[in-house]
Amino acid sequence: MPPRDLASLLDYLIRNRVIASMAGNLLAQWGPPGRRLLGPTFMPPRRMPDGENIGEIERVNYYTVAAKDKSRHSPAPKVDGGQMFGTVSYKLGDSGLIREMTARDYDSLMRYLRQNAGMSAIGVAEGFADTAVLQALVERDEYKTWERLTSGGYGRFGDNGYVELVSGPALAGQFLEVTDDWTDPAINPWPTIFARLKRLTDAGYEKSGIRIVFTDQVRTILKNNPFTALKAGKNVLVTDGSGVISMTTIGDLVDDAELNAIFRANGLQEPVSYDLRGFTPGHVQKRFYPEGNMSFIASTGVSEEVRWNEDSPSDITVVTDVVGFLGVGTPNGQQTAGRRIWMRSFTEQTDARLEGEGVQTNDPVMMIPEAVCGLYGIV
Numbered sequence: 001m002p003p004r005d006l007a008s009l010l011d012y013l014i015r016n017r018v019i020a021s022m023a024g025n026l027l028a029q030w031g032p033p034g035r036r037l038l039g040p041t042f043m044p045p046r047r048m049p050d051g052e053n054i055g056e057i058e059r060v061n062y063y064t065v066a067a068k069d070k071s072r073h074s075p076a077p078k079v080d081g082g083q084m085f086g087t088v089s090y091k092l093g094d095s096g097l098i099r100e101m102t103a104r105d106y107d108s109l110m111r112y113l114r115q116n117a118g119m120s121a122i123g124v125a126e127g128f129a130d131t132a133v134l135q136a137l138v139e140r141d142e143y144k145t146w147e148r149l150t151s152g153g154y155g156r157f158g159d160n161g162y163v164e165l166v167s168g169p170a171l172a173g174q175f176l177e178v179t180d181d182w183t184d185p186a187i188n189p190w191p192t193i194f195a196r197l198k199r200l201t202d203a204g205y206e207k208s209g210i211r212i213v214f215t216d217q218v219r220t221i222l223k224n225n226p227f228t229a230l231k232a233g234k235n236v237l238v239t240d241g242s243g244v245i246s247m248t249t250i251g252d253l254v255d256d257a258e259l260n261a262i263f264r265a266n267g268l269q270e271p272v273s274y275d276l277r278g279f280t281p282g283h284v285q286k287r288f289y290p291e292g293n294m295s296f297i298a299s300t301g302v303s304e305e306v307r308w309n310e311d312s313p314s315d316i317t318v319v320t321d322v323v324g325f326l327g328v329g330t331p332n333g334q335q336t337a338g339r340r341i342w343m344r345s346f347t348e349q350t351d352a353r354l355e356g357e358g359v360q361t362n363d364p365v366m367m368i369p370e371a372v373c374g375l376y377g378i379v
Contacts, residue, residue, distance in 0.1 A: 009125060019342075022130060026045040026308035026309075027308045031135070031139075038274050038276075039142045039145035039288070042324070043324045043366075044304045046304065048329045050336050054090070057365070058087055088366070090365045091363070092361045092362060094360070098355055098357045099128075099355065128354070129341055129356050141326055141362050143280075144364055146290065149372060150289070150376065152167070168366055171369055173199070174372070177377040179377070183224070188227040196375060199296075200373060203298075208267050208268065210297070210298050212269065212294065212295065215291050215292075217292075221378065222254075234258075274288070292376055295373075296373050298371040298372070303318055304318070304319045323368045324368065326363070326364050327363055327364070342357045
């Protein structure tokens with residue numbers, strides 16, 4: 001039976017696991033339709049064993065070793081090696097928030113209940129829990145994922161002066177600052193870009209599998225650079241009578257399709273511009289992917305099975321070529337891993353309201369750091 005008052009509404013949400021199922025669905029990590037998050041493409045969520053918020057993971061990478069020749073009737077020879085062993089330590093962090101439903105939404109909710117429109121009231125409460133609470137937890141994780149992917153480490157900052165810095169593996173030259181001004185027509189950015197790609201190909205990664213991420217501002221800087229126009233065939237080098245070489249424009253500025261074609265012509269994937277923004281707790285709008293960065297992420301051949309439905313572990317989404325995962329741990333006071341969301345009503349007071357609380361013990365865990373490198377400080 002549809003709920004007819006606030007108490008029965010909250011009881012309905014609990015008994016039918018409406019909010020619990022929403023919080024336990026790991027597909028929420030990719031964001032709502034029309035606002036898709038990119039981080040899980042490289043570090044999808046993984047529900048950790050219950051209670052294991054701190055620990056070590058044995059990392060085993062297999063690589064191909066060519067078979068040996070043998071005579072027709074001899075047994076197959078055993079080939080030693082082909083594995084690289086290591087361990088990755090992790091410590092998941094805690095995060096959470098409490099949000100109040102606005103007075104207008106609360107009045108709408110009560111109006112639906114007074115009109116016996118219980119299903120509409122459920123929709124309002126579910127929408128509030130999703131937008132104000134669940135997505136807030138998801139977006140916190142998206143910020144941490146890109147901090148990890150663009151700098152190797154990240155920070156945890158909370159109330160009462162809480163600060164904790166998490167460092168990643170120290171790989172020499174993994175993230176380089178661009179000291180030249182790419183908006184200067186005399187500066188050629190492409191040797192710097194190709195040097196980053198060579199770092200990954202020298203490590204054994206396939207060039208055609210390298211994924212490139214930057215912002216639209218960096219894309220625009222590249223399109224406006226005359227050396228990009230030279231690669232696109234819109235500029236030519238000419239020599240005057242004195243032997244001085246200069247660049248002459250023979251076409252319009254490079255557009256997005258032509259920039260993408262330059263990457264394809266060099267055996268690379270087309271770059272992805274990622275410009276989504278969220279709001280930090282200080283109500284400051286902030287990019288998930290930091291401005292001025294350019295990331296190069298190799299295809300690793302490693303897949304992650306995301307068991308996204310807490311109520312049905314057989315529901316699986318496979319994410320390929322990952323470099324790590326977002327560890328989803330066990331929050332304080334809980335028995336099992338996963339996000340938790342609660343709804344509470346406060347009706348015995350003049351400021352009657354509905355609150356939503358969400359908590360999680362999540363953090364990104366980098367498993368293959370050598371598959372990632374990047375540039376920062378691009379202007």
